[in-house]
Amino acid sequence: MHDIAAAAPSTQAAPPNASSADAAPAPAPPSAEPFHFTGKAGEYFGIWIVNLFLTIVTLGIYSAWAKVRKKRYFYGNTWVAGANFDFHGNPVAILKGRLLAFAAFAAYTLAGHYSPKVAALIALAIMPAVPWLLVRSFAFNALNSSYRNLRFHFRAGYADGLRAIWPLFLVPALVLVLPQIEPQAPPKEISAGLFVAALLPAIVLAVFYPYVVSRTNRLRIDHGRYGSAPFANSARTIQFYGIYAIAAILIFGAGLAMSVLAGVIFGFFAKSMETAPVLALWLLPAVYLVAFAVVFAFTRSRVANVVFNHTRLAGRVRFTSKLRARALARIYITNALAIVASVGLLIPWAAIRTARYRADCLWLECSGGLEAFAADVASHVSATGEEMGDMFDVDLSL
């Protein structure tokens, strides 16, 4: 642990790389500016516990303020090329977004208790707003982020949002159209036709999911700007299909491993019915946790790498992301174990080390230096511009 206040007489000196991380980051590409994360677990613990305490005491109202402080802490401790980021979000906008999301979620889950058709109807009712919410939420986060006193921007319309996520509309539509197996009253015999009909929405979701991830990332970057400089992303959708194909194989393998393990446990210990269930009770969740972490880390790291490595800013800044699935999985698993062992008190530590690893794997290369970017004159909102003044500012990333 180092102290950036002591290490740097001024912010000029970039904070030294805090790579005491568990996984050594990949070597830097030549002439690249590394990202650093300088957050400290001990310091963040104080912020986290106060956030949590005030959130519970205020019955959740403070959570919006807590989120802003958390984001400011993580942005403010993320450095590149001698400067850090800042977040300017207005907690009231976040509170509005949370109340909205909570109401929708409550309606959906309540309906889900009764019938999938009613739940699908509610989802269909909310769906028309989703492209708009997506775009607003990207805009909220971009406009409220700054680097070197220049804000990021995001401008896209409803149609852009719709083009990215339209396959998601197919799923509830199919649930409504096709005959369904009611969980409350499953039929005695399931015909092959009914089986396929019931599975079709899930299959459609699986087939289109990589497309949606690809297009959503594309939307976020292609319509984003830093000051007046446009971002552009050239990742191809087929690359996302590659990632999720491997993830599907991993999931299948994990499922196979778990069934084999269950078979072995109950086969070997069949005589002692005392130990087999206990063994299964502890071993199977452990395997499940590891498999979950591996798949999650794999898709997380690969998607981030593909997105960053194909992103350009104004044609002259390029990014290099070298996240490794194995290192990330190790971090996720040890995080989970540490959180359980500490009854949750190590959550801040887990969040900090994950952020540090992610920053340590990211570089940017810039021909011509980072000094020459200009503010967007058309919609000049400097980092000091206090009010965004938009009544419809919502933030949906819970």
Next chain:
Amino acid sequence: MQRFEADYFDGRSSGRRRVEVVVAAGRAVLRGDGVEAEYALEELRVLPRLGSTPHRIELPDGALLVTQQAIDHALPVPRSSSLAHRLETRVGFIVLALAGLVVAVGLGYRYGVPWLAREVAFRVPAEMEADIAREGMETLDRHVFKPTSLPAPRQKELRSLFTQLTTAGVVPAAIEFRDGGFLGANAFALPGGVVVITDQLVALLEEDGRIAAVLAHEIGHLEHRHGTRHILQDSIGTLVIAAIVGDVSAVGSLVATLPIVLTHTANSREFEREADTFAYGVMKKTGRSPRLLGEALAALERQSESGGQDCPVPLEKEEGGQAQAEETKPAQRPSRAGQLGYLSTHPATEERIRAADEAAR
């Protein structure tokens, strides 16, 4: 006179310039790297600090000063804006918040959530509960139960016994007879007012007094709306946990559902005790001894010890709102007292028998 060095960002470009700020006589003078500016101190806005991230000072023309140096003596840092920062960095308050959090979560779980669930549960319309019960019954009939083989006169006897017991209560309730299938000797209370008793349990308990005790216990579950309260308590708990672990990965959240499983079983035990207490009252009111409940439990316990294999959930008296769902929850599976004791949903049988004896005195 105070001076400090800072990075200067003009807000029009991403260029960074290093300046020296001299604060004297109510004014701040910026100089260096082509910057020459002077402001009155009240024009500067020092942003609230966060951890050891650098100080940020907004200038009236849209420019920004960023410095890691101590400026607290040079510039007026508004006290109200840094309240959160002061709390977050003071060890005393952190310890206090931690203790307060433990107390708040503990009390919330012990009293707050159960109270809220109870308040809501008693406001749930009866028709809605009846819907849940009907669907639950249909599922059980399809997958578990077989039609009863109790002779009609015996059914009639037990029905009138049940009516005696329910007139002592408030909630209208009906009784259903079924062959328990693989659930064996068992009794259930479905929210909305249906009590199911299996043929196997009728045979096992032999005497009407004991059967009455078990039925009274199930009516207790209905009176206290335990099924609906269970669903509500679990949902509220999940929301609280989601708020706490909001900033860790999905893997962390997965692990964090563990407390829900554990508190779910603790709540179950609480509910069993409530239903037992209700049963003692009904038994006394109808001129029977609460001891009979103890006898019934002892009979169930004996049976589970001798022939546990063919009767996997012998002591499980499902109070469940969603009987069909609760049946498969792993936490409820291992219900043999002693083994995996902390996961057991029912208080130890001996303890309940003792309580019944005490109530009889």
